[in-house]
Amino acid sequence: MISDGQIGIALVAAFITILLGFRLGKALY
Secondary structure, three states: OOOHHHHHHHHHHHHHHHHHHHHHHHHHO
């Protein structure tokens, strides 16, 4: 069973990964 805390951590981790990927893409191109 997944708790709300784990869902929140997963969402934050996904958001940070997308944000970092976007910044890296902007820096490269």
